[in-house]
Amino acid sequence: MTARIPHGLRSVAIALLAAVALFVASELLSEYNDLQLATGCYYFAALAGLTLLTGLSGQISLGHGALMAVGAYTTALLIGNEHWPLLGAILAGTAMAALVGLALGAAATRLRGPYLAGATLAFAVGLPALAEKYPGTFGGANGLTIEPPTPPSFLGSEFPLERWEAWVAGIGAVVVLLLAGNLRRSGMGRAFRAIRDDEIAASLCGYSVARVQLTAFVFSAACAGLGGAMLAVVLQLAAPGAFQLQLSLSLLTAIVVGGLGSLAGAAWGAAFLVLLPGWSNDIAHSFSLSTRVSSNLPLAIYGAVLIAVMLAWPTGIQGGVRAASSRLRRMRGRREATGQRGSDPIGRGQGPVASVPGSDAALSNQRGDQES
Amino acid sequence: MTVRSPRTWAVGCMCALGVVLAAGCGSSSSSSSSPGVNATSITFGTHQPLTGPAAPGYSEIAPASKAFFEYLNSQGGINGRKIHLIYKDDEYNPSKTVTVVHQLVLQEKVFGIFEGLGTPTHTKVVGYLNTSKVPDIFVASGCPCWDNGTKQPYTFGWQPNYTIEGKILGQYIKQHFAGKKVGVFYQDDDFGNGGLTGLKYEVPASQIVSAQPYQPGGTNVAPQISALKAAGAQVLVDFTVPIYTALGQLTSFTLGYKPQLVVSNVGIDPTTVGALLKSFSKGKAGSELIEGAITDGYLPSTADLSNPWVALFKKVHDKYDAGAPFDGNVEYGMATAYTLAQSLQLAGKDLTRAKLVEAINESGSKLRGPGLVPFRYSKTVHGGYGGTEMGQIRGGKIVLFGGPLTTEPDESSAITPYTGTQPAPPSSGVSVP
Numbered sequence: 001m002t003a004r005i006p007h008g009l010r011s012v013a014i015a016l017l018a019a020v021a022l023f024v025a026s027e028l029l030s031e032y033n034d035l036q037l038a039t040g041c042y043y044f045a046a047l048a049g050l051t052l053l054t055g056l057s058g059q060i061s062l063g064h065g066a067l068m069a070v071g072a073y074t075t076a077l078l079i080g081n082e083h084w085p086l087l088g089a090i091l092a093g094t095a096m097a098a099l100v101g102l103a104l105g106a107a108a109t110r111l112r113g114p115y116l117a118g119a120t121l122a123f124a125v126g127l128p129a130l131a132e133k134y135p136g137t138f139g140g141a142n143g144l145t146i147e148p149p150t151p152p153s154f155l156g157s158e159f160p161l162e163r164w165e166a167w168v169a170g171i172g173a174v175v176v177l178l179l180a181g182n183l184r185r186s187g188m189g190r191a192f193r194a195i196r197d198d199e200i201a202a203s204l205c206g207y208s209v210a211r212v213q214l215t216a217f218v219f220s221a222a223c224a225g226l227g228g229a230m231l232a233v234v235l236q237l238a239a240p241g242a243f244q245l246q247l248s249l250s251l252l253t254a255i256v257v258g259g260l261g262s263l264a265g266a267a268w269g270a271a272f273l274v275l276l277p278g279w280s281n282d283i284a285h286s287f288s289l290s291t292r293v294s295s296n297l298p299l300a301i302y303g304a305v306l307i308a309v310m311l312a313w314p315t316g317i318q319g320g321v322r323a324a325s326s327r328l329r330r331m332r333g334r335r336e337a338t339g340q341r342g343s344d345p346i347g348r349g350q351g352p353v354a355s356v357p358g359s360d361a362a363l364s365n366q367r368g369d370q371e372s
Numbered sequence: 373m374t375v376r377s378p379r380t381w382a383v384g385c386m387c388a389l390g391v392v393l394a395a396g397c398g399s400s401s402s403s404s405s406s407p408g409v410n411a412t413s414i415t416f417g418t419h420q421p422l423t424g425p426a427a428p429g430y431s432e433i434a435p436a437s438k439a440f441f442e443y444l445n446s447q448g449g450i451n452g453r454k455i456h457l458i459y460k461d462d463e464y465n466p467s468k469t470v471t472v473v474h475q476l477v478l479q480e481k482v483f484g485i486f487e488g489l490g491t492p493t494h495t496k497v498v499g500y501l502n503t504s505k506v507p508d509i510f511v512a513s514g515c516p517c518w519d520n521g522t523k524q525p526y527t528f529g530w531q532p533n534y535t536i537e538g539k540i541l542g543q544y545i546k547q548h549f550a551g552k553k554v555g556v557f558y559q560d561d562d563f564g565n566g567g568l569t570g571l572k573y574e575v576p577a578s579q580i581v582s583a584q585p586y587q588p589g590g591t592n593v594a595p596q597i598s599a600l601k602a603a604g605a606q607v608l609v610d611f612t613v614p615i616y617t618a619l620g621q622l623t624s625f626t627l628g629y630k631p632q633l634v635v636s637n638v639g640i641d642p643t644t645v646g647a648l649l650k651s652f653s654k655g656k657a658g659s660e661l662i663e664g665a666i667t668d669g670y671l672p673s674t675a676d677l678s679n680p681w682v683a684l685f686k687k688v689h690d691k692y693d694a695g696a697p698f699d700g701n702v703e704y705g706m707a708t709a710y711t712l713a714q715s716l717q718l719a720g721k722d723l724t725r726a727k728l729v730e731a732i733n734e735s736g737s738k739l740r741g742p743g744l745v746p747f748r749y750s751k752t753v754h755g756g757y758g759g760t761e762m763g764q765i766r767g768g769k770i771v772l773f774g775g776p777l778t779t780e781p782d783e784s785s786a787i788t789p790y791t792g793t794q795p796a797p798p799s800s801g802v803s804v805p
Contacts, residue, residue: 030478031478032474032475033479035471035474129587132587135560140587141589142492142561143466145496145499148503162478231467235467235470236496237466237467239467239492240587241464241465241466241467241492242466244465278475281460290695291431291435292431295422295423295427295431295461296423298461
């Protein structure tokens with residue numbers, strides 16, 4: 001039916017397709033929607049890293065909002081004080097978050113389950129306070145403001161700033177998509193899953209549990225740092241108010257709602273974070289309610305949607321999509337089978353068949369976390 | 373890998389597009405050359421803390437402004453245009469402020485941003501608004517940072533600069549609490565620092581024994597209040613938003629610490645602080661904890677219904693905004709709305725963004741209305757009211773005394789009494805010089 005496509009090539013193709021889709025979208029959308037697109041892209045970067053960490057390697061982090069803050073503050077400081085170019089500052093923000101992730105991850109590999117969640121939670125609560133402790137460097141509660149990034153001159157003077165921001169964040173998101181897509185299909189990705197499922201069995205197979213977990217943590221910290229760095233560029237600010245505990249919790253919520261462990265789930269999660277507040281606000285204000293009710297209603301709607309999604313699709317939006325598409329395929333398969341009985345001896349209507357011995361497909365198919 | 377490939381592709385692509393297309397749903401297609409204004413209407417937008425730490429009290433401001441616009445609109449609006457106000461919740465969270473303001477400017481296509489609330493929040497959008505040449509009229513904060521017509525020609529403050537407030541409070545302390553130890557409890561941003569700067573211009577440094585900052589967001593202020601108590605401060609000056617005035621007073625009460633309280637105008641609205649005290653203490657305490665506090669005001673006290681401005685605002689409030697309590701926040705919202713309407717009147721029938729800015733630059737200092745003192749506006753000075761009158765909480769209400777004082781936000785300018793009289797409001801619409 002289809003020829004085998006090498007993993008690496010497939011990731012590249014998906015990333016290219018995503019890049020083209022983002023480019024076309026940024027050209028078609030209005031300025032405000034471009035800004036939303038950029039917001040979605042920086043959330044996606046952070047969510048992709050977190051979903052690999054939590055969904056694949058089984059480590060829960062409540063501290064990714066703080067790792068985003070590391071990326072954002074590094075970028076804002078380098079652009080604001082040292083006048084670094086955009087790319088350099090974003091890469092430095094990513095690297096700095098990876099470095100902090102290395103330290104945090106070293107502690108994390110010694111902790112399990114709720115203890116790990118607790119340690120990362122402390123990090124999320126404590127780090128923004130650091131900015132307030134040293135107002136001279138980090139600008140205190142006011143935070144740091146940076147000059148808006150100027151689009152390169154060859155794009156013309158009329159080129160909208162918001163579209164340029166969407167491009168910058170879009171490129172970051174595509175890079176993360178490519179790297180994360182490859183990582184989860186690589187041997188290291190298999191090691192993540194093996195350790196998540198059974199640490200003892202994995203270490204008997206020769207994996208160093210600590211090293212694998214640390215790799216996962218550093219990678220996801222770098223993704224969060226990149227997300228934070230792009231946030232600083234898009235919002236032109238790094239302030240403690242933007243990185244409260246709430247951010248870490250909403251990141252975790254988004255990957256669960258989107259579909260834990262899958263990159264498509266991270267994309268759904270990003271859309272959830274960007275679009276739901278606006279929609280719930282519109283709904284809340286479409287009724288003529290008193291200000292007190294209508295200003296608190298969005299929070300209630302958020303909670304209601306969260307409960308509804310989890311009841312309808314316990315495996316997240318992507319889980320729902322996957323279930324729907326396989327049902328569709330089964331129905332089509334049955335129709336084909338009754339129509340042309342006997343002409344299809346392989347029986348292709350029977351759903352996914354793991355026919356490549358030795359690949360990770362059989363293992364991960366049972367987990368249902370394979371799709372990109 | 374064999375059979376699943378096409379599905380994976382489809383799902384991958386679809387999801388990448390999902391974000392994109394969903395984001396596209398809300399795109400609007402208006403392309404007027406001067407956004408937010410036509411012959412019959414003009415639309416402003418604002419970011420307000422409708423929820424979050426600054427919401428108590430402050431969430432009443434924008435609805436009150438809207439109510440005042442409805443009152444003006446019922447009389448035909450200004451220059452034949454009805455004034456509309458779209459207010460959005462930013463939770464006093466700077467990253468939300470940035471998003472909300474972009475949404476107002478780019479999607480809602482507002483003519484300008486009006487009374488955007490908060491120092492830590494609004495500082496994040498001033499650059500954007502000025503680069504985009506969007507009028508940023510009457511920021512609801514007394515941060516000295518709005519007062520820069522050269523660098524930020526589109527941004528205007530409205531209420532007295534916190535440094536001016538700090539100076540006038542400081543002079544009172546110097547005169548009436550001479551020799552007493554002074555402690556300061558302040559918000560750790562340009563609001564608190566601005567006030568503290570002004571205070572230090574007047575009160576000798578040796579008299580200030582301790583200055584304790586707090587970060588908006590936390591709820592435990594015991595370390596700060598204990599430090600002030602330990603330093604032996606007999607006079608406690610608060611540059612706080614209402615919720616922290618209440619938290620500070622409750623903590624003082626628990627610690628048995630009873631200094632003479634002096635609070636900046638933004639943090640002492642008795643209705644708001646009284647309600648907060650009641651709610652935090654589960655009904656055990658109330659506005660008696662702020663009774664006798666020294667403060668200042670630049671609008672007539674809402675308790676003074678004989679003042680024609682207060683009477684007008686009460687009338688509008690009862691008709692259009694009756695759900696809210698009639699307190700200082702409501703008065704604030706209506707007074708800023710009045711000044712905006714005056715400015716629109718001045719800018720004339722043929723309205724552009726630049727013309728509105730020009731009108732305030734040229735004639736803003738001549739505008740009189742609910743304020744006790746005139747504005748300081750000029751091409752370079754974009755600060756608001758030039759002074760305040762001292763006041764005290766008596767019987768749960770602000771009572772102003774001593775007459776209005778004016779000064780400039782620098783160390784050398786003297787504090788002088790303002791002797792001009794306050795004109796009465798017109799029977800309908802607004803009056804301009």
